[in-house]
Amino acid sequence: MNGQTAVVIGATGLVGSSLVQQLLNDDAFDLVRILVRRTVNLQHPKLEVCITDFSNYEQYQQQLGTGNCIFCCIGTTMAQVKGDKALYRTIDFDIPVNAARFGKAAGFQQYLLVSAIGANSSSRFFYPRLKGEVEDVIAGFNFNSLHIFRPSFLLGNRTEQRTGEKIGIALFRLFKFLTPSNYKGINVADVAKAMIRANKQNNAGVHVYYYSQMVENN
Template sequence: MSENGRVALLAGASGLVGRSLLKLLLASPDYGRVVTVTRKKLDTEHPKLTQIVTDFDAVESAVAASGAHVDDAFCALGTTIKAAGSQPQFRKVDFDYVVGFARAAKAAGAQRFLLVSAIGAGASSSIFYSRVKGEAEDAVGAIGFSGLHIFRPGLLFGERAERRPREAMIMALTPFLNPLMIGGAVQYRGIPGETVAKAMVAAALRGNAGRHVLTYREMMALAR
């Protein structure tokens, strides 16, 4: 930790959860510096913000070249198979880029890694999307962070850069559907991206060691 507070490294700052993470980290008195890794320069400007603009195929060398020394790494990278265009392209983003970023964060000194995954993630899943998410979780876990916090939301809702008509319809129904999801179904409840971001920052500041998987109930509790 620097004398001016913690240093956060953030990937996925232009996405739904990432945008909220960036705002929270910049506003937090606990963080003296926030380093983002993006493919395009962000419009945001702030005295605490340092931007690394790079192709994620070269993320490890780009972070190393920046000389950043970080405490906490936040990964909100992710796409959909439809947006990626194919299963291989989806895997490139949700596995290769995520793991590459984790390696870069570890090399930069990060002790804690906070990852946005998805409910149902599992390396043995028969569903391609869930299997890739699970494989990414396991690969990041093997890197050796002191604390690994995996956030598995159900439907994420909030303002997105791209239109997703099906999700918009489900989001409109979420206030009615969520109360119907009880027992084991609670973990599938829709949750705002901002709530996930708040939970991630809270988990980082608590600094608990070990591997932690957080679903709806845990995220809601942390975000309060």
């Protein structure tokens, strides 16, 4: 095995599911390990599925294992957590930060994080502040390469219907020509491609990607 071992957190989400398929079809990766809460209907010779209780830190660390790169696409919504901000933080902060902590200890060199447009730990609003805090803490682990992706609206086939988001996406598409480039909706496949491309470039340091950088060369 000469290719990379990639670990994916959030593999069943919109970006994560596209990312996993692309990794499995990419000869640069010999093993794709996904940590998921429940069984997934996906089989592939390169795929390793780990059913993980993310609140069990010993199990989480063990199943993260060793490898080259961690792709973190985890994320929830207020609707999914029924307005519980503490639970929201457990998912959107604790899971990616612990992946970074355990991954750094295990010798992973690259961490690739799906964040969000407007992420800012100093924001007075809950969502961008939380995303910014995640970025800041993970940057503190000093991976050889940290790649942060800040998409706006994600375009793709959702299993969950979110009325407000559907309306927002429709409006973004209608007025796309008026939308600043960083705020344009982006297809999840393009985000996944950008993540894999950044991984292969393996540039040291912290790098932040917006719409224009993510769709470049796609």
